[in-house]
Amino acid sequence: MEQKIQAKNLDEQRFGRVLPHVSVDCVIFGFHENQLRVLLLRLRSIQEWSLPGGRLFPDESLDDAAHRVLKERTGLQNIFLKQFYAFGDRHRMDNTDFHGILAKQGIQLDPSHVLFDRTISVGYYALVEFSQVTPGLDILTEEWRWWDVREAPVMLFDHNEIMSAALKTLRRQLRYDPVGLNLLPEKFTMPELQKLYETILGKTLDRRNFQKRLLGYGILKRLEERRLGGAHKSPYLYCFDREQYFKALESGLEHEW
Amino acid sequence: MEQKIQAKNLDEQRFGRVLPHVSVDCVIFGFHENQLRVLLLRLRSIQEWSLPGGRLFPDESLDDAAHRVLKERTGLQNIFLKQFYAFGDRHRMDNTDFHGILAKQGIQLDPSHVLFDRTISVGYYALVEFSQVTPGLDILTEEWRWWDVREAPVMLFDHNEIMSAALKTLRRQLRYDPVGLNLLPEKFTMPELQKLYETILGKTLDRRNFQKRLLGYGILKRLEERRLGGAHKSPYLYCFDREQYFKALESGLEHEW
DNA sequence: ATATCAATGTGTAAACAATACACAAAGGTA
DNA sequence: TACCTTTGTGTATTGTTTACACATTGATAT
Structure with missing residues (x-):
């Protein structure tokens, strides 16, 4: 009963005044201990x-919606989100009984509610250092978890496809955009940076050539310090030269034709 | 009166059963006589x-909607359209009195009609050989014209921004995707292909190096024929090796990391 | 203390790609 | 038949990417 009332309020708060036919979905990649993971949620009483x-x-x-949604559903803020594609297949939600899912949460919406209409979803992705962020959950969500991207479970709707597209985009972007700020600690070593790249790409790279390339981008500053204890x-x-880093984000790392 | 009735039918046909809050916009680049142009429409009684x-x-x-819309409004069919970005600023349509525009066409819609609600537009772009296509007009449109991209007029809504983004995407894509099929005649010369590239990029390229690069992509077949008359x-x-061309469209022209 | 181990720092040669550049051939035109 | 302009083609140079090896060092084990 308590739950039902909450859910009803939630519906009025959330679903009563949202745009129909449009949504955003966020693919949040996390990097930690040399693993590339993706943040997924599981709704109450639902397997998927x-x-x-x-x-x-x-x-x-x-x-703004992408940032707000991410914050509401996971507590994550100030994350660099990047739009990558709009998913508009007519049948992209057909494999999922969304009405039944919400019913299980105690949310009884009319089957003609706009929430069940066909919807175009605009995909965003981000990369975060996942020990730095601790998702909080909204009322709908029972559980969150970082999944290894190679072992992601079956998801609702076309979310597996969206995740794959995000990963493909991320890997391609690695050549053109600097990566690592907010993903690595303030100070980091060259091998750590390389592990980040290797993890995202899913392949190993040559140590010396990697260093040459990354230093060539001019976005790194080497410190006098060394990391002891290993x-x-x-x-x-090293740390990032923020000025150069953001300049590179603007203009891209590669050369013009 | 005739016009008004037509417009009313049109409204019922077209606007009575479309999704609110979502639209598609097509940036159709045309290449002809070494000019890069963009296909724009002007609505009846409207300047912009x-x-x-x-x-x-x-x-x-x-x-599908992008293809249908393009066909309905211009008669163009079977064009390779590519989605490139979703435009979702809250105020992207604020600079335009859309209600007034439709009123001028004899289309009297309630100001609360979904057509006037804020709308996310998904941008598509295409490249066509513009002597091959002859736009036809729908009832709303008074005039169409190929504009030199460097001299495009002020447009409705945020269409100037959408066009600029499409052009930027196109120029970047030139490095990674093959271009030319449906843009050049079935058989074409190397200088013609080069002109296409130069026109899109807005700069000149070295003849010999261009040829080496393009042949290196492996998407061209040289014919025994030569073009006489010049x-x-x-x-x-040359003609495109369609199998290789489409393979390159799938996987990209560039090398992996 | 000293040897050992594994990871790090560094440089160079070779392969490859991109650029700059020049001359011969040929189809029309005068 | 000479001329003009465009096309076809090759090479030397430069720059970039790749492949590869050895010396150094901090901790650990003896």
Whole structure:
């Protein structure tokens, strides 16, 4: 009963004044201990997992909605989200009984509710250092978990496809955009940076060539410090040159034709 | 009166059963006589130009809607359209009195009509050989015209921004995707292909290096034929190796990391 | 203390790609 | 038949990417 009332309020708060036919879904990649993972949610009483997503308020831009939805559903804020594709297949939600799912949550919506209408979803992705963020859950969500991208479960709707597209985009972007800020600690070693790249790409890279390339981008500063404590030769610490980093984000790392 | 009735039918036909809050807009680049142009429409009684765009039917995918809208509004069919970005700023339509525009066409819609609600537009772009296509007009449109991309007029809504984004995407894609099929005649010369690239990029390229690069992509077949009639040495004719061309479209022209 | 181990720092040669550049051939035109 | 302009083609140079090896070092084990 308590639950039902909450859910009803939630519906009025959330679903009563959102735009129909449009949603955003966020693919949040996390990097930690040399693993690339993706943040998924599981709704109450439901087996399947899903991407954190949601609807737009009438007066909200796509970008703002993506940030708000992510914050509401996971507590994550100030994350660099990037739009990558709009998913508009007519049958992209057909494999999922969304009405039944909400019913299980105690949310009884009329089957003609706009929430069940066919919907275009705009996909966003982000990369975060996942020990730094602790998702909080909204009322709908029973569980969150970081999944290894290679072992992601079956998800609601077309979320598996959305995740795959995000990963493909991320891997391609690695050549053109700097990556690592907010993903690595303030100071990090070259091998750590390389592990990040290798993890995202899913392949190993040559140590010396990687270093040459990354230093060539001009977005790194080598510090005098070295990291002690490892059982071997102590590596130098680096940090990002933020000015150059953001400049590179704007203009891209690669050369013009 | 005639006009008014037509428009009313049109409204029922078109606007009575489209999805609110979502639209598609098409940036159709045309290449002809070494000019890169963009196809714009001008609505009846309206000064400003706009991109050909429209709404989704409830049972239509984004891609299908983009193709249908383009066909309805310009008669163009079987064009390779590529989605490139979703435009979702809250105020992207604020600079335009859309209600007034439709009123001028004799279409009297209630100001609360979904057509006037804030709308996310998904942008598509295409490249066509523009002497091959002759736009036809729908009832709303008074005039169409190919504009030089460097001299495009002020457009409705945020269409100038959408066009710029499409052009930027197109230029970047030139490095990664093959271009030319449906843009050049079946058989074409290397200088013609080069002109296409130069026109899109807005810069000149070295003849010999261009040829080496393009042949290196493996998407061209040189024919025995030469093109006669020019006042100079007759150039070889080439055609695209369609199998390789489509393979390259799938996987990209560039090398992996 | 000293040897050992594994990871780090560094440089160079080779392969490859991109660029700059020049001359011969040929189809029309005068 | 000479001329003009465009096309076809090759090579030297430069720059970038790749492949690869050895010396150094911090901790650990003896």
